[in-house]
Amino acid sequence: MRSATPSDDLTARARIRDAAVARFGRDGFAVSLRTIAQDAGVSAPLVLHHFGSKDRLRAECDAHVLATIASHKADAVGPAGADHLLVELAQVETYAPLVAYVLRSIQHGGELARTFYEAFVADAEDYLRAGVAAGTVRPSRDEAARARFLTQQALGGLLVSLTLEPVDDPAQLGARLRAHMDAVTLPALELYTDGLMTDRRMLDAYLVYVTDPPAGTPAADPRPTS
Amino acid sequence: MRSATPSDDLTARARIRDAAVARFGRDGFAVSLRTIAQDAGVSAPLVLHHFGSKDRLRAECDAHVLATIASHKADAVGPAGADHLLVELAQVETYAPLVAYVLRSIQHGGELARTFYEAFVADAEDYLRAGVAAGTVRPSRDEAARARFLTQQALGGLLVSLTLEPVDDPAQLGARLRAHMDAVTLPALELYTDGLMTDRRMLDAYLVYVTDPPAGTPAADPRPTS
DNA sequence: GTCTATATAATGATAGAC
DNA sequence: GTCTATCATTATATAGAC
Numbered sequence A, B: 001m002r003s004a005t006p007s008d009d010l011t012a013r014a015r016i017r018d019a020a021v022a023r024f025g026r027d028g029f030a031v032s033l034r035t036i037a038q039d040a041g042v043s044a045p046l047v048l049h050h051f052g053s054k055d056r057l058r059a060e061c062d063a064h065v066l067a068t069i070a071s072h073k074a075d076a077v078g079p080a081g082a083d084h085l086l087v088e089l090a091q092v093e094t095y096a097p098l099v100a101y102v103l104r105s106i107q108h109g110g111e112l113a114r115t116f117y118e119a120f121v122a123d124a125e126d127y128l129r130a131g132v133a134a135g136t137v138r139p140s141r142d143e144a145a146r147a148r149f150l151t152q153q154a155l156g157g158l159l160v161s162l163t164l165e166p167v168d169d170p171a172q173l174g175a176r177l178r179a180h181m182d183a184v185t186l187p188a189l190e191l192y193t194d195g196l197m198t199d200r201r202m203l204d205a206y207l208v209y210v211t212d213p214p215a216g217t218p219a220a221d222p223r224p225t226s
Numbered sequence C: 001g002t003c004t005a006t007a008t009a010a011t012g013a014t015a016g017a018c
Numbered sequence D: 001g002t003c004t005a006t007c008a009t010t011a012t013a014t015a016g017a018c
Helices: A012-027 A033-040 A044-051 A054-071 A082-091 A096-108 A111-134 A143-164 A170-194 A201-211 B012-027 B033-040 B044-051 B054-071 B082-091 B096-108 B111-134 B143-164 B170-194 B201-211
Strands: none
Touching: A012 A033, A012 A044, A012 A054, A012 A096, A012 A170, A033 A044, A033 A054, A044 A054, A054 A096, A054 A111, A082 A096, A082 A111, A082 A143, A082 A170, A096 A111, A096 A143, A096 A170, A096 B143, A111 A143, A111 B143, A143 A170, A143 B096, A143 B111, A143 B143, A143 B170, A170 B143, A170 B170, A170 B201, A201 B170, B012 B033, B012 B044, B012 B054, B012 B096, B012 B170, B033 B044, B033 B054, B044 B054, B054 B096, B054 B111, B082 B096, B082 B111, B082 B143, B082 B170, B096 B111, B096 B143, B096 B170, B111 B143, B143 B170
């Protein structure tokens, strides 16, 4: 294994790839190849010599980020949901750019985003199932929908927070995400512990509605949309 | 009052503005002025003649969307949160492009996004306060943080869903958002009614931690981050 | 593998006729 | 107010020397 020190002691190809991951994550996918080349200390055409096109460069970044995070997932997995994993990973200086890239990816959509999202949903489902089995988590009438819902909201909340108040210095991403967790932990734990409502009327009304829909109204389909 | 039929019987300036709102909402803010001009049935330089620059055109779109939605908010306000308002508005054909624009705006960040977000948070705070006063909503240890949290998550969930599975035909935005609500209602109502946990241990542990933080650890600041 | 020089296409913006 | 013609800039991408 090599030292994890960035940019030193890497093939130009890898240096370009890392620079691209960092820039894409920092500024979005509209950054020019020139900027990336400059970051990597090479000329713009060399980027294309190695990767063929901007799209293929991005695809390679996707693959690299996916593989790297997947391989280090086992380490970081605590009692966590989708957002927790990202927040914890971002604390490690080496992984922060990858986390930024993942978040940019989800913000913009695309294949990698869906892949990560589905993996997060699957993780959540596992974690919730274990909780239900252990008796610490209440069962749901639709476990799959709940896992999807919780993941979507947690990830979305993180994204909204980060989009509306962007991180200027990439080195501060970890601190920024930690601040987000700090702001969110109390209301989240309150909600997860006691809920929001004082009675069951709304839930009961919905359950009646969904089993016996009023005429002319299509029955609500509890299948996931995304 | 004029008929609401789009594109007909409007000054060129207004037609351009509407075309820009629709295009920006549909394809994002990277669309070219030429495309917008074509949609409006005018030449590209005329767009600049009327608005000066692309940035000022976008600013005008922001202002128009904000004013229009604000003026029709009173109508649509039911027992709703941030997302509910947008979903309901998107059912009305005339407002769907404005909703798409707002969502794009939040996805990309910027001034309008923050303005809308803060308005949504304020609405949620009002609505929750009324619920607490009426005895239908449990009180929170930090009402402001809870309003922010719920708004952020609801809006973020909507955004993630829409980003990962984008709407192709703009006319279907309303149906798409309704499908999102359908997928989300059951788990949301379950969570809001019964919570997620079967005991209070995690919440109690956090409350102890936050009032008496372990040495060396900075006390968590429950202030909002965004 | 890496560069300089260049081709090509698209964008925001301007000039000036009508 | 609206157009056509055009400019300056920037983007991705290619050709070919070293």
